[in-house]
Amino acid sequence: MAAENPNPIQALIQTVERFSSCVQTHLANFTQQAHRPSPTKRNPLMSLSSSVNADSPATATHLLIKVFTFIPSVDSSLKPSAPVTKEELGRATWTFLHTLAAQYPENPTRQQKKDVKELMSILSRMYPCKECADHFKEVLRANPVMAGSQDEFSQWLCHVHNVVNRSLGKLIFPCERVDARWGKLDCEQRACDLQGTTTKNIDL
Numbered sequence: 001m002a003a004e005n006p007n008p009i010q011a012l013i014q015t016v017e018r019f020s021s022c023v024q025t026h027l028a029n030f031t032q033q034a035h036r037p038s039p040t041k042r043n044p045l046m047s048l049s050s051s052v053n054a055d056s057p058a059t060a061t062h063l064l065i066k067v068f069t070f071i072p073s074v075d076s077s078l079k080p081s082a083p084v085t086k087e088e089l090g091r092a093t094w095t096f097l098h099t100l101a102a103q104y105p106e107n108p109t110r111q112q113k114k115d116v117k118e119l120m121s122i123l124s125r126m127y128p129c130k131e132c133a134d135h136f137k138e139v140l141r142a143n144p145v146m147a148g149s150q151d152e153f154s155q156w157l158c159h160v161h162n163v164v165n166r167s168l169g170k171l172i173f174p175c176e177r178v179d180a181r182w183g184k185l186d187c188e189q190r191a192c193d194l195q196g197t198t199t200k201n202i203d204l
């Protein structure tokens with residue numbers, strides 16, 4: 001052994017070089033994996049503090065510094081944001097409901113009529129604001145869902161929204177303008193249409 005490698009410093013240098021090469025390969029693989037887009041994990045929580053180029057020469061020390069200087073870069077979309085207010089939730093829900101009404105078919109199937117009635121009923125039980133849900137239950141009792149056609153459903157919805165508006169001291173919305181305020185989703189090639197939607201009133 002001593003005859004093959006008489007200089008102990010030389011042997012040490014060779015060992016460090018082998019180790020360096022091994023760490024470099026692992027780091028290069030890790031970097032590629034961390035930056036490879038994946039359908040389930042698009043935003044890695046950790047990233048390397050500086051890029052590692054497998055082709056560039058690097059000393060063992062240099063590489064070890066890179067290994068131990070991971071800086072967690074937490075994806076900003078995962079940071080807790082301010083809680084949603086009752087008003088924001090309300091606006092988002094009314095947007096959903098009026099858009100659904102605008103898109104509701106002229107001639108709904110029996111199932112579609114059943115579905116919107118169930119949706120309203122579930123909303124009155126599961127809406128994530130208890131006082132609103134309880135109030136909406138009363139509103140539904142006094143104003144049973146009418147969903148025989150697109151026009152009937154959107155007018156009914158406008159009316160119940162106005163019942164809620166009145167109870168909150170808000171302005172009453174003129175329901176003859178509901179079609180001007182709320183429209184179908186802007187969706188290419190009618191891909192958002194519900195089953196039973198006719199070509200009537202659709203700009204192609």
Ligand SMILES: Cc1cc2nc3c(=O)[nH]c(=O)nc-3n(C[C@H](O)[C@H](O)[C@H](O)COP(=O)(O)OP(=O)(O)OC[C@H]3O[C@@H](n4cnc5c(N)ncnc54)[C@H](O)[C@@H]3O)c2cc1C
Nearest residue numbers: 087090091093094131132135136158159161162164173178
């Ligand atoms: C089912 C339900 C029950 C709710 N109950 C309560 C409650 O009990 N207490 C409470 O504090 N909040 C309640 N909210 C929230 C409340 O209705 C409002 O959403 C919230 O106060 C924000 O009001 P806003 O003035 O921004 O407009 P929103 O009432 O949210 O309306 C959004 C937009 O819809 C349009 N619009 C208004 N009225 C009509 C209408 N009649 N027809 C069509 N379009 C209209 C206007 O352009 C308006 O800007 C409820 C929400 C929902 C969805």
